[in-house]
Amino acid sequence: MSAWRDVGRDLRRAPVLNMLTVTTIAFSLFAFGLFGLVAVNIRAALLKVEERVEIRAFATEGTDVAPIAAAARQVQGYPEVMSATVVTEQQALARARQELGEFSDVFEEGFLPASIDVRLKEGHRDPASVKAVATRMHGFDFVDDVRFGEEWITQLYRLRNIAFVAGVALGLSFAGVAVIIIGATIRMAIMARAREISIMRLVGATDGYIKRPFLLEGMLKGLLGGMLAIAMTYFAMKSIEHYLHFETVFFERRFVILGVLAGALLGVVGSSLSVGRHLRQAI
Amino acid sequence: MSAWRDVGRDLRRAPVLNMLTVTTIAFSLFAFGLFGLVAVNIRAALLKVEERVEIRAFATEGTDVAPIAAAARQVQGYPEVMSATVVTEQQALARARQELGEFSDVFEEGFLPASIDVRLKEGHRDPASVKAVATRMHGFDFVDDVRFGEEWITQLYRLRNIAFVAGVALGLSFAGVAVIIIGATIRMAIMARAREISIMRLVGATDGYIKRPFLLEGMLKGLLGGMLAIAMTYFAMKSIEHYLHFETVFFERRFVILGVLAGALLGVVGSSLSVGRHLRQAI
Amino acid sequence: MIRLTHVTKTYARSGTALSDVTLRVGKGEFVFLTGPSGAGKSTILKLSYLEEMPTSGEVKVSGVSSATASRNDVAKLRRKLGIVFQDFRLLENRTAEQNVSFALEVIGTPKANIPNKVARALTQVGLASKANALPRELSGGEQQRVAIARALVNDPFLLIADEPTGNLDERATRGIFQLLREINAAGTAVVMATHNLELVRSSDFRTVELDHGKIVFDSAAEGAAS
Amino acid sequence: MIRLTHVTKTYARSGTALSDVTLRVGKGEFVFLTGPSGAGKSTILKLSYLEEMPTSGEVKVSGVSSATASRNDVAKLRRKLGIVFQDFRLLENRTAEQNVSFALEVIGTPKANIPNKVARALTQVGLASKANALPRELSGGEQQRVAIARALVNDPFLLIADEPTGNLDERATRGIFQLLREINAAGTAVVMATHNLELVRSSDFRTVELDHGKIVFDSAAEGAAS
Numbered sequence A, B: 001m002s003a004w005r006d007v008g009r010d011l012r013r014a015p016v017l018n019m020l021t022v023t024t025i026a027f028s029l030f031a032f033g034l035f036g037l038v039a040v041n042i043r044a045a046l047l048k049v050e051e052r053v054e055i056r057a058f059a060t061e062g063t064d065v066a067p068i069a070a071a072a073r074q075v076q077g078y079p080e081v082m083s084a085t086v087v088t089e090q091q092a093l094a095r096a097r098q099e100l101g102e103f104s105d106v107f108e109e110g111f112l113p114a115s116i117d118v119r120l121k122e123g124h125r126d127p128a129s130v131k132a133v134a135t136r137m138h139g140f141d142f143v144d145d146v147r148f149g150e151e152w153i154t155q156l157y158r159l160r161n162i163a164f165v166a167g168v169a170l171g172l173s174f175a176g177v178a179v180i181i182i183g184a185t186i187r188m189a190i191m192a193r194a195r196e197i198s199i200m201r202l203v204g205a206t207d208g209y210i211k212r213p214f215l216l217e218g219m220l221k222g223l224l225g226g227m228l229a230i231a232m233t234y235f236a237m238k239s240i241e242h243y244l245h246f247e248t249v250f251f252e253r254r255f256v257i258l259g260v261l262a263g264a265l266l267g268v269v270g271s272s273l274s275v276g277r278h279l280r281q282a283i
Numbered sequence C, D: 001m002i003r004l005t006h007v008t009k010t011y012a013r014s015g016t017a018l019s020d021v022t023l024r025v026g027k028g029e030f031v032f033l034t035g036p037s038g039a040g041k042s043t044i045l046k047l048s049y050l051e052e053m054p055t056s057g058e059v060k061v062s063g064v065s066s067a068t069a070s071r072n073d074v075a076k077l078r079r080k081l082g083i084v085f086q087d088f089r090l091l092e093n094r095t096a097e098q099n100v101s102f103a104l105e106v107i108g109t110p111k112a113n114i115p116n117k118v119a120r121a122l123t124q125v126g127l128a129s130k131a132n133a134l135p136r137e138l139s140g141g142e143q144q145r146v147a148i149a150r151a152l153v154n155d156p157f158l159l160i161a162d163e164p165t166g167n168l169d170e171r172a173t174r175g176i177f178q179l180l181r182e183i184n185a186a187g188t189a190v191v192m193a194t195h196n197l198e199l200v201r202s203s204d205f206r207t208v209e210l211d212h213g214k215i216v217f218d219s220a221a222e223g224a225a226s
């Protein structure tokens, strides 16, 4: 195929320019990848933290265990609830003793209230759901107080939202920058071949015919840049893990493939834009 | 001047390529600048910490003040010593009370020893000097113990040395990368003008005449890149200061000027290398 | 075939290259364009393959009009033409053979037919032995003949040749002219700009002479016997 | 002036362009180089200004020998030559005027003298009115004349012209030839490769004919009267 032959010729002819293109694509995607990695890891951390979201409804001192257990069964039936456990006064005391270790003598008298400890299902741990469940539990007669760390949950979710918005915004701007850089380097390749292109036009080549090798070239470089970016991101993660003793999560396989394809897409779009612009200017 | 005219023509002709060159120079120097900033700030921090390097020679309980004061005057005469202060038992007690606040009752009995507190001059705060002074002070009869946090000073200096070596190594490699990138972009500019260069040779232009506009161009781009890098470094510092509430020091004026000149030098060296290589290949 | 109707071509920086030229070239005709340097010969040819557009008036070639042609129309028209450019315009990074075969690839000639056609065209211009040379490895006359081979290889129905023998010696010139005559005899119209008056005089083809952007003589016009 | 001694030039990819050529051009001489396309005319000229180096044998021009010349020697030699290239080699981004003045700047002509010299050279080739046009805005013949003006402007002691009239009409050709004769009469040696045999016959200058890389005729050689 003549288009492939052209690509081969072009790649061999300007190795520096081509390396530069691949490198800039790789770095753009690397920046993108690093950010993605941070997002993925924040998400993983959030999931772990979220698991600990818990609502505790404390019973008035001296309430019988029976109504508390009945209420717990009822709460267990709520759609948002994963588990509702009864903690009797004795259990509360034992837990406190265990947690506080040597200072346990202080609790000799046993004045800790019984409670129902509720964990919510994934997807229902947002501030609104938590608040709703807490309000309903307030409805039980024997409930003295409901605690769920409202502040803390709200903060967590705000963090998550910020991470999401920042992720999308940064991701899009990096992609934009990558397209511009790719366009610029391809434009240079085009300028270097401007004479050739005009001759092609003069012997009757259509725009599509002229564009093909450039698009192929952009795609190849994008693929290469994408793979490089993945490799760089992986090693960046590994070294963070190694030097900062920080446990991290890498992208799933399908996101890796998606990343490389995104590189190819960037390459094709960048090439297409600049070849198109060049062709519209001439003849 | 014809060389300047050529430069103007060239800069106007390939704006994308030129922006790319300036940007890469700027980013190379920016990376360099960021590292330099870290180094400068580590240094500033070290200086502050170093000021606190202090040797304390404690007197045996009950020693008269007179010999201690005499010894202090003698120590004051050492070339390395900035100040040698006598702290009597009463003063030591007062100082401890003040530092420890509410727990001061504990010291009712006054069993703190008198001491000579020595501060060293700048340039004599390295582990070796500190140790030497400490050893000499051990020589006084009344001295019971000399403390100077040997471990701590050694650590501090190791940190400083690491920072220095890392700085030089990273600085040099960044400069190398910058020269290569500049060389690559200038090479592209040369390839775009290869025909022109060969015609110049054929009408009798010497290598120097051909090189001049490229060197000028490299210098201009380097200057611009250097200024951009300084600006970027400055804003990076300001935003670190703002968002991380971290007090930082910027480069002194002469280093700023040096940075911009370094950009120009990089530009000239990069251009010179790639024009030279091209000229040696042809004709 | 080619129809220029009251065509004026003005270049922003150097004034009028053609003024009010009306010219018609019929099917299968052979036309010489002559006239001094800068008279407008190349401009007429560039208008004919629509590299340039007229400032006013209309150019119509094989049904494609300068007034309405799209980029794609122009590409399609050019596939049916053969053009020898005054400055050759060979692709620098391709051999003589590749430069010729390229013109066939562009128009979608079946791959199997290309080598034969290319070899025939190079032989016709006497360059079979230089098939693998790059343009910079060819002498001026050899480059010119590659350009001619490229124009002929796709069996065009109209051949536009701008000074195709400027770098050729007398024998080669006669050979190329003979070739163009044969092609013309086989039905291809030929428009050839030339300074070689000997060539013009040696045949009785129609001659159009230009000067300062105007047609000053046309042997096909009435009363041109003088 | 020019001395080729047993010069052979072999190109890696296309074999022998010149074989064992010995040629001497004296001070102030006017020499035509003729021969068919690909005979080796341009190769002899390229060797004379040391764009190419001989594969074997020696080329010596004005005391500069191909065997020993440094890059700087070559640059200095070329400043004293005037060269008209077969493919013009004009700087694309400079006007006709700048292309000519450029040749003076390179050799360090005082700034004040440049405009006059440039204007004179352009007038000599009949292009004063096109001074501000870029090469792509000039016709083929006009470009060729800019190339000639550039070669003349520095009052060279040796003018090397490769097919300088290939794109010119008869009148312009005669004009340029007349100009070259005047320059030669003023003391400049001229070596001119050409296909225009009429021109060669119209004067009695020395003629060297090449074929297949060998000198087959030299009107200055003994017994060349036949």
Ligand SMILES: Nc1ncnc2c1ncn2[C@@H]1O[C@H](COP(=O)(O)OP(=O)(O)OP(=O)(O)O)[C@@H](O)[C@H]1O
Pocket (backbone or CB within 6 Å): C011, C012, C013, C014, C015, C016, C017, C035, C036, C037, C038, C039, C040, C041, C042, C043, C044, C086, D130, D133, D136, D137, D138, D139, D140, D141, D142, D167
């Ligand atoms: N792109 C352009 N821009 C400005 N002027 C131009 C351009 N192309 C041609 N001209 C001018 O138009 C006039 C006619 O040019 P043209 O190339 O048609 O001449 P020509 O008859 O082919 O001459 P030649 O025999 O020298 O090739 C010339 O004066 C030339 O300078």
Ligand SMILES: Nc1ncnc2c1ncn2[C@@H]1O[C@H](COP(=O)(O)OP(=O)(O)OP(=O)(O)O)[C@@H](O)[C@H]1O
Pocket (backbone or CB within 6 Å): C130, C133, C136, C137, C138, C139, C140, C141, C142, C167, D011, D012, D013, D014, D015, D016, D017, D035, D036, D037, D038, D039, D040, D041, D042, D043, D044, D086
């Ligand atoms: N750079 C090169 N590499 C390989 N072969 C070359 C090169 N330059 C010239 N040749 C070959 O050397 C031979 C002589 O070329 P030269 O240019 O001297 O011919 P010429 O006499 O000037 O012909 P013309 O009249 O067509 O210009 C030709 O066959 C050509 O193909």
Ligand SMILES: [Mg+2]
Pocket (backbone or CB within 6 Å): C041, C042, C043, C086, C162, D139, D140, D141
């Ligand atoms: Mg013309």
Ligand SMILES: [Mg+2]
Pocket (backbone or CB within 6 Å): C139, C140, C141, D041, D042, D043, D086, D162
């Ligand atoms: Mg030649």
